[in-house]
Ligand SMILES: Nc1ncnc2c1ncn2[C@@H]1O[C@H](COP(=O)(O)OP(=O)(O)O)[C@@H](O)[C@H]1O
């Protein structure tokens with residue numbers, strides 16, 4: 001019998017429903033329970049085949065237990081290693097490689113010196129900062145938000161330079177990104193489970209929390225929904241997240257990925273509504289039963305490392321002098337890139353820009 005433990009904090013509706021659903025669908029082969037975590041001895045085996053993590057971003061002790069679980073060959077959803085080191089700048093670059101459009105984004109240095117540092121600690125930072133170039137690249141309106149944030153904390157929409165500096169002053173020691181504001185005609189939040197199963201939810205971020213998931217959405221063109229689904233899948237394959245929400249803002253028919261690193265996404269019955277809740281409980285349960293019986297080998301992250309290697313190899317090949325190019329088929333033909341992104345948006349071999357890169361270069 002395989003054993004799944006669900007680790008959670010203050011939430012109740014989703015984790016308890018998930019345990020119950022796995023028990024129901026497990027067919028006597030898979031058992032699920034609320035995980036019980038001990039003070040962890042280094043030499044003691046963690047008594048689960050798979051742990052579902054809904055809370056280690058708030059409880060560092062759990063994150064350490066989960067990393068040990070991976071070291072012991074257990075499955076952890078989501079991967080605690082990648083979760084510990086992603087950020088919004090890196091993920092945007094990964095999205096571009098995966099053929100997904102993202103807003104123009106710049107990482108800014110901390111406004112205030114981080115603890116135990118002084119001006120002397122920043123000997124390598126260009127000064128004064130090239131603000132004009134940054135504003136020219138990003139434009140206004142823009143969003144100033146933490147590079148490693150979540151839950152809408154410290155997110156500011158700024159319409160001009162004055163508003164930007166007022167918001168930047170409030171960011172204290174946080175590393176922030178300044179990002180082109182996408183003035184969207186529609187907005188979607190998607191559950192993506194197992195990097196494959198996608199549930200697209202029209203979403204209105206302007207509403208109060210409990211009304212954001214639009215329960216009776218208008219009809220959207222099938223081609224748009226298909227592209228949103230493809231983008232959501234491409235992002236989660238690249239990042240290696242098995243349980244994630246991806247937010248895309250659609251401007252002039254083009255989806256832009258806004259927030260797609262949510263490895264413990266909101267799944268509360270009250271906020272997502274009954275239909276979405278049923279989808280996420282059922283699909284998460286099915287996927288976890290499948291995963292615990294077919295464990296994934298250890299990985300640090302998703303496909304993006306292979307995609308990048310393939311892009312670099314293609315760029316090197318394209319820039320090599322004609323005489324030096326092999327006449328026979330290359331032995332190390334890149335294979336990762338074409339599967340990493342939907343065909344329509346597959347990254348073109350560099351140096352020609354991918355559709356996402358081209359989109360990113362266009363002026364609004
Ligand atoms: N570049 C952007 N263009 C348009 N809206 C944005 C942009 N960045 C953030 N937002 C809005 O702000 C909200 C919070 O930003 P988000 O990146 O999701 O932060 P967090 O990770 O804290 O949830 C988003 O749901 C979206 O409504």
Ligand SMILES: [Mg+2]
Nearest residue numbers: 150151152259
């Ligand atoms: Mg968000």
